Amino acid sequence: MSSHHIVRDDQEPALIIANGAACSQELMGQLLEWSPRIIALDSAIDRVAALGIKVDVVLGDFDRDFNPQHYLEEQFPLEIIHVPNQDKTDIEKAFEYLIEKGHKAVNVIWASGKRADHTLTNMTTIVQYRNQLKIVVLDDHSKVFLLPKRFDKWYTANTTLSLIPVGKVNGISTQNLMYPLHNETLELGYRTGTSNHVLTDGIVTITHESGDLLLMECWD
Template identity: 55%
Template sequence: MSSHHIVREKQEPALIIANGEACSEDLLGQLLEWSPFVLVLDGAIDRVLSRGIKIDVLFGDFDHLNFDLDDLRSSQFPIEIIHAPDQEKTDLEKAIEFLIERDFPAANIVWATGKRADHTMVNIANLPKYSSHIKLKMIDDHSCIFPILPFPNIFIKWYKKGSTISLMPIGEATGITTKNLKYSLYSETLKLGHRNGSSNEAIEDGEVHISYQTGDMLIMECKD
């Protein structure tokens, strides 16, 4: 499997391959088809290489690599290998910041959920932190997760009737108002662990509107 690199870099989102549960080959193939730039976290490198994926950047602290980096440079030329030993941030955080520094406007993230629950929670919770700098989507076989962009904290998108849409605050989000959702909110507050907005759905084909005033809010487009 390889990315065809059929679009120019930064015209389409970069792809970050993390080290959680692998998604289906179909989903990964679709994302690679439209991702001209592929960044892989070092913990996933063995699984990525076994799939024949062309890599643009290998990123991480390289604490547990089982192969020679010179061989990788040769087989994946012109791969860029970035050593990022900072232990105050996760490799995924550092990878996102790397893309921001390189002026990428957007990135999709796969293999970032599943496996360890603590890693999954941290990965998801970190998404809003970067929403002012880069558009991020975390994707697996059942969900697409992304923050509502700040300023003006408004989300509008067309959905098919019955589409599952969960509103998940990171901490607390206030002043939430929705339109075309089964469980409507009118200037209300959601607080993670106390009042969540999971398993809502579009009432009819058409635009769903979500706005809020303070806090951080994630949209989760889910399917069983």
């Protein structure tokens, strides 16, 4: 598989390839086609290169004796970004790199599966960049993103939607969900909104007053 890039305008999301479970070639191909900049984390570059994917950037702390020079020829032109800061994860470093480069949106793949601590961190880290970068995490079973205070979107009936709070989220109300919420509170570890469903074809509205609320569009 090769990439890229057929870019329609400056608003197309960049793409980060982390080092969790791989997604399908179909999903990978869809995202590669439209990504203006593709970043592979250093821990994933061997797997990425083995698939024949051309990336623009290899980024990470380069631990475990990682030698990026090995990829310069086969991935040319390639930008190598070494960020040794151990206070941030490599995916956080990738977000900050994209913000510095002026990107407004990014899709993230290979960010779930494999190690549970990495999956949880990757999903919840996106809230700290809420005002700088629109982040969507995708795999073959779900699409995860942070909700604004009011969210409206058309869905088909029975679409599975999960509302996952990062910390405590207050004043949540929904319309057109099978299990409605009316000015209620969700809190991670105590009460979440997993496996709700769209009631009828049409607009789903979700509002909340405070806190960070993730929406997961899910399919089996």
